[in-house]
Amino acid sequence: MSDLVGQYFDAAVAHLRRVRAEEAEPIDRAAVLLADAVADGRRIFTFGAGHSSLAAQDVVYRAGGLAVVNLLNVPGMTGVNVMPAPLGSALERVSGLATTTLDLTPATAGDLLFVISLSGCQVMPVELAAHARARGMHVVGVTSLAYPGRVGSRHPSGTYLKDHCDVVLDSKVAVGDAELRHPGAGTGFGSVSTIVTSALMQAVVVSAVGKLAERGITPPLFRSGNVDGGTDWNAELMAEHADRIYYAF
Amino acid sequence: MSDLVGQYFDAAVAHLRRVRAEEAEPIDRAAVLLADAVADGRRIFTFGAGHSSLAAQDVVYRAGGLAVVNLLNVPGMTGVNVMPAPLGSALERVSGLATTTLDLTPATAGDLLFVISLSGCQVMPVELAAHARARGMHVVGVTSLAYPGRVGSRHPSGTYLKDHCDVVLDSKVAVGDAELRHPGAGTGFGSVSTIVTSALMQAVVVSAVGKLAERGITPPLFRSGNVDGGTDWNAELMAEHADRIYYAF
Numbered sequence: 474m475s476d477l478v479g480q481y482f483d484a485a486v487a488h489l490r491r492v493r494a495e496e497a498e499p500i501d502r503a504a505v506l507l508a509d510a511v512a513d514g515r516r517i518f519t520f521g522a523g524h525s526s527l528a529a530q531d532v533v534y535r536a537g538g539l540a541v542v543n544l545l546n547v548p549g550m551t552g553v554n555v556m557p558a559p560l561g562s563a564l565e566r567v568s569g570l571a572t573t574t575l576d577l578t579p580a581t582a583g584d585l586l587f588v589i590s591l592s593g594c595q596v597m598p599v600e601l602a603a604h605a606r607a608r609g610m611h612v613v614g615v616t617s618l619a620y621p622g623r624v625g626s627r628h629p630s631g632t633y634l635k636d637h638c639d640v641v642l643d644s645k646v647a648v649g650d651a652e653l654r655h656p657g658a659g660t661g662f663g664s665v666s667t668i669v670t671s672a673l674m675q676a677v678v679v680s681a682v683g684k685l686a687e688r689g690i691t692p693p694l695f696r697s698g699n700v701d702g703g704t705d706w707n708a709e710l711m712a713e714h715a716d717r718i719y720y721a722f
Numbered sequence: 723m724s725d726l727v728g729q730y731f732d733a734a735v736a737h738l739r740r741v742r743a744e745e746a747e748p749i750d751r752a753a754v755l756l757a758d759a760v761a762d763g764r765r766i767f768t769f770g771a772g773h774s775s776l777a778a779q780d781v782v783y784r785a786g787g788l789a790v791v792n793l794l795n796v797p798g799m800t801g802v803n804v805m806p807a808p809l810g811s812a813l814e815r816v817s818g819l820a821t822t823t824l825d826l827t828p829a830t831a832g833d834l835l836f837v838i839s840l841s842g843c844q845v846m847p848v849e850l851a852a853h854a855r856a857r858g859m860h861v862v863g864v865t866s867l868a869y870p871g872r873v874g875s876r877h878p879s880g881t882y883l884k885d886h887c888d889v890v891l892d893s894k895v896a897v898g899d900a901e902l903r904h905p906g907a908g909t910g911f912g913s914v915s916t917i918v919t920s921a922l923m924q925a926v927v928v929s930a931v932g933k934l935a936e937r938g939i940t941p942p943l944f945r946s947g948n949v950d951g952g953t954d955w956n957a958e959l960m961a962e963h964a965d966r967i968y969y970a971f
Contacts (some may be wrong), residue, residue: 524784527801675734
């Protein structure tokens with residue numbers, strides 16, 4: 474019997490090692506943007522559609538995470554719990570949905586937006602990134618550069634997410650996001666995109682935390698609710714940054 | 723300057739290697755339950771609350787994934803987009819929410835439920851797993867066994883998720899889910915839980931795919947919408963399994 478589990482972990486580890494080796498420089502540039510935004514009192518949002526939303530949510534409202542990172546919650550696009558599920562994929566081709574959501578936030582020039590899209594070719598991420606930049610926001614894109622050229626852009630401009638970013642973090646996930654094959658399976662399987670994309674987002678956050686600390690700024694990190702005083706600390710943190718936290722009263 | 727990015731990737735890779743080495747046997751047992759459920763026409767659900775929901779969503783409705791895996795979508799618990807966000811954490815302590823949701827599905831004895839909870843100590847995952855087992859369902863728990871003993875159970879029984887499962891996959895994530903430290907940071911940071919938990923879920927899926935293929939059963943895998951014929955194949959797959967797919971009309 475084939476060792477698919479071993480092959481899967483090998484693929485995930487190889488992917489993480491590759492992005493660590495090859496993306497160190499853009500991770501650092503993204504971390505500078507994030508540290509600057511935290512230090513300068515800027516607003517910070519993350520966005521992804523469908524499965525690309527999972528890594529966006531991974532850095533929001535969590536112990537050991539930055540309290541000032543907000544989710545841009547576009548209706549029907551956050552995760553895979555929209556009903557029916559194919560509506561989520563279909564809405565990525567609808568112009569205006571994510572941009573309208575962004576326009577109803579207080580985000581303005583100099584604020585920071587992370588846009589996560591595995592393929593980077595759908596209308597929604599392209600349009601959102603272009604719109605945010607037109608408003609003067611800084612945009613960090615997390616996408617796989619394996620897609621452009623292999624998969625056509627669905628945006629009228631023919632451009633991809635990568636074309637509308639200040640910094641691009643390349644997840645290097647192969648087209649189809651299926652690392653494994655089996656003669657009896659009919660198609661590829663074994664997705665690594667959430668693992669790699671979450672790692673890239675977390676890497677940017679840990680790097681920004683270090684940069685803030687080394688500037689003498691205490692990073693606004695949530696503490697674990699399981700440690701003494703954690704809950705009180707977190708409440709004070711949210712009160713202190715209430716003017717740019719949009720996920721609580 | 724400290725190499726926090728390098729430390730973060732090292733921690734993630736070390737974690738993946740450790741679960742690969744130490745969790746091979748429970749991954750195999752969970753994959754047998756999943757392959758049997760697919761082959762026998764059983765209903766399959768995944769659940770997690772808050773950030774633990776991200777890995778649950780990672781194996782639902784995706785290219786290279788099994789079409790018959792459904793998300794148990796408990797209101798306010800899927801991801802971190804409930805407003806206000808602290809409500810999500812608070813609802814984990816409310817008895818009856820997840821169990822009521824499960825009772826409104828057609829799930830019955832012999833069906834399969836994955837319950838993901840990093841700490842495994844909150845009311846919701848404990849209650850849900852116990853309730854599902856009382857109904858005769860098989861339960862696979864994905865949790866960190868570092869928590870029981872270190873963090874008290876919030877369930878009246880004093881038990882943890884691990885105590886109500888047919889198979890436990892131990893993510894081995896340390897209490898607090900913070901791999902890194904910095905003298906200027908005030909608290910730990912650098913979460914690996916989504917990476918490790920997603921890898922465990924994906925590993926179970928790829929192993930089940932292999933088991934089905936080796937039994938001569940074509941695994942019901944979605945194809946990429948980016949390949950020729952993928953969309954038609956997927957529509958046929960959903961029609962074929964419509965009696966146990968609950969995320970579409």
